Each structure stands twice: as structure tokens, then as C-alpha cells.
Amino acid sequence: MNKGEVLLQGSNVTKVFSYGKKTKAAVNEVDFAFHEGEIISIVGESGSGKTTLAKILMGLLKETNGTIAYRGQARKLRNHADRxxxxxxIQAIFQDPFSSFNLFHKVEKLLLDCISLRGLTLSKEEQFNKMKEACSFVNLKFEELYNKYPFELSGGQMQRLMIARIFMLHPKILIADEPTSMIDACSRSTILDMLLKRSENNMTIIFITHDVGLAYYVSDTIYIMKKGRIVESGEAEEVIINPKHRYTQQLISDVPKIHEAWNLA
Incomplete structure (x- = not known):
């Protein structure tokens, strides 16, 4: 792909957690550069630090060391107005949708907040149409949801609702942490196709996943993460077809038919 401008860039990004007298670097001296319109996958097993990195990128966790720049300027998240x-x-879809919503706000309020965040001034009818359209994109009927609380929905409905919010917000960057984990297999490819179509509008998508096959299928660039470090990165096909690091080779060997599965060998 022809890469656009660098939107989000990090140097030596580190996150250390303390447990009593013990410390652990969940993310350890990570470098990255994510471009406009690029589709990136950060791949690793459970405990590799990829979700912690996603929360740092989102601004939900503060890095212990290192620097992060957004559009060439040092990122400043000192107060609520900055954030x-x-x-x-920059928006995110997390693996556990129930932790991403205020459970005491009805679905209508959650979607109206998207309109407010974008600074749009719309009539009641226009607001309704926006919310209805966003829900229909992910095969939800807004009329059946608007008066419900998040805890009244299934995990799959919640994850679809999170994706509907993305259609309303039109972010520059989307961080998608296992975005289809609670969606049935029949709907998974449909949701992925919807997300990838959004990238046609130059939205940068960062997939956080343990699924090497998914990463190979959707990505322009892959970062392989192990124990908090990026051990390999590059163009998706190069990383998967000619893996250099032993850990990358191990991940691929666990999916022996990856090439045949995606018809890309």
C-alpha cells in the first residue's frame, strides 16, 4: 500500500505494573509508527502485552516511560478536555463490551453521546435516523434496543453496538481488540468486512489479536508481540511467509494450513 502520513508514533514505550515489592513490564520499550489508512495487526498470545499496549494507545493507561506522538506532536492527555x-x-472496540459502557445509561443515551462528541447539532428526527442507520449497519434494530440498558443485551449485541458507535463517530484511528470474539461465526466475516470498508475512508485500523490467520488476511502491517516486546514487524506477507523470529515461526506453525486457508500462498 501507499502509506499516508504517520498518525500515531511511539518510541521506547514502556508500562510497568507494581505488585507489592515486585514489578513487571507489561509493555517493554516498544516502537511503532501507524500511518493514515493503514491496517495493522498486533499479534501475540495471551499475556503478551498487546491489550495493555492498546489501552496505552487509547489513553486509558499512562505509559511509564517513552514518548507517543499524534500527528507529529507529543501527545498531551493531562486533563479531561485533552482526552x-x-x-x-481515536476510538476502540474492546473484547469485553460490558466494561466499555456505562451500564446505567440506556442505549439511546450511549448513541446520543456519539453525536455530542462529534459536535453535531441535529433535530430529534435527524438524531433518530443517525442512530437507526448506525444500528442497521451491524444488523441491529434500533427500535428494539433504544429503551434498554446494556446489561439487558447479549454479548454479541453489545459488541455490535460498539461497532455501530464507530460508524457514528468516524474516528481517524480505530483500535479493535478481538472485535468479533462474542459474535457468532456466521456474522464474524460480515462485521470484519464492515470494519474494513470503513478503512476505505482512510481510517487507520489497529487489530489486537491472537489470530495469525486473521492478521494475515486483513493487515497491511503486522507487529508480533511477546512478553511485552515487539519481536518482529513488517509487511504482513513478508512477516508471515518469511518469519525471522522463532516466536513468529512458532505462532505460524500452530496454524499449519494458514496459506491454504486464506488462498494467499
Whole structure:
């Protein structure tokens, strides 16, 4: 792909957690550069640090060391106003949708907040149509959801609702942490196709996944993460077809038919 401008860039990004007298670097001296319109996958097993990195990128966790720049400027998230401005451009879909919503707000309020965050002034009818359209994109009927609370929905409905919010917000960057984990297999490819179509509008998508096959299928660039470190990165086909690091080779060997499965060998 022809890469656009660098939107999000990190150097020596580290996150250390303390447990009593013990410390652990969940993310350890990570470097990255994510471009406009690029589809990236950060791949690793459970405990590799990829979700912690996603939360740092989102601004939900503060890095212990290192620097992160957004559009060439040092990222500033010192107060709520800074974070709100940042979140206009960067949004996330997390694996556990129930932790991402205020469970005491009805679905209508959750979607109206998207309109508010974008600074749109719409009539009641226009608001309704926006919310209805976003839900229909992910095969949800807004009329059946608007008066319900998140805890009244299934995990799959919640994850679809999170994706509907993305259609309303039009962020520059989307971080998708196992975005289809609670969606049935029949709907998974449909949801992925919807997300990838959004990337045609130059939205950068960062997939956080343990699934090497998915990463190979959707990505322009892959970062392989192990024990908090990026051990290999590059163009998706190069990383998967000619893996250099032993850990990458191991991940691929666990999916022996990856080439045949995606018809890309």
C-alpha cells in the first residue's frame, strides 16, 4: 500500500505494573509508527502485552516511560478536555463490551453521546435516523434496543453496538481488540468486512489479536508481540511467509494450513 502520513508514533514505550515489592513490564520499550489508512495487526498470545499496549494507545493507561506522538506532536492527555479532544480522533472496540459502557445509561443515551462528541447539532428526527442507520449497519434494530440498558443485551449485541458507535463517530484511528470474539461465526466475516470498508475512508485500523490467520488476511502491517516486546514487524506477507523470529515461526506453525486457508500462498 501507499502509506499516508504517520498518525500515531511511539518510541521506547514502556508500562510497568507494581505488585507489592515486585514489578513487571507489561509493555517493554516498544516502537511503532501507524500511518493514515493503514491496517495493522498486533499479534501475540495471551499475556503478551498487546491489550495493555492498546489501552496505552487509547489513553486509558499512562505509559511509564517513552514518548507517543499524534500527528507529529507529543501527545498531551493531562486533563479531561485533552482526552476528549483526543478521543474525537481515536476510538476502540474492546473484547469485553460490558466494561466499555456505562451500564446505567440506556442505549439511546450511549448513541446520543456519539453525536455530542462529534459536535453535531441535529433535530430529534435527524438524531433518530443517525442512530437507526448506525444500528442497521451491524444488523441491529434500533427500535428494539433504544429503551434498554446494556446489561439487558447479549454479548454479541453489545459488541455490535460498539461497532455501530464507530460508524457514528468516524474516528481517524480505530483500535479493535478481538472485535468479533462474542459474535457468532456466521456474522464474524460480515462485521470484519464492515470494519474494513470503513478503512476505505482512510481510517487507520489497529487489530489486537491472537489470530495469525486473521492478521494475515486483513493487515497491511503486522507487529508480533511477546512478553511485552515487539519481536518482529513488517509487511504482513513478508512477516508471515518469511518469519525471522522463532516466536513468529512458532505462532505460524500452530496454524499449519494458514496459506491454504486464506488462498494467499
Amino acid at each position: 476528549k479532544k483526543y478521543w474525537k480522533d
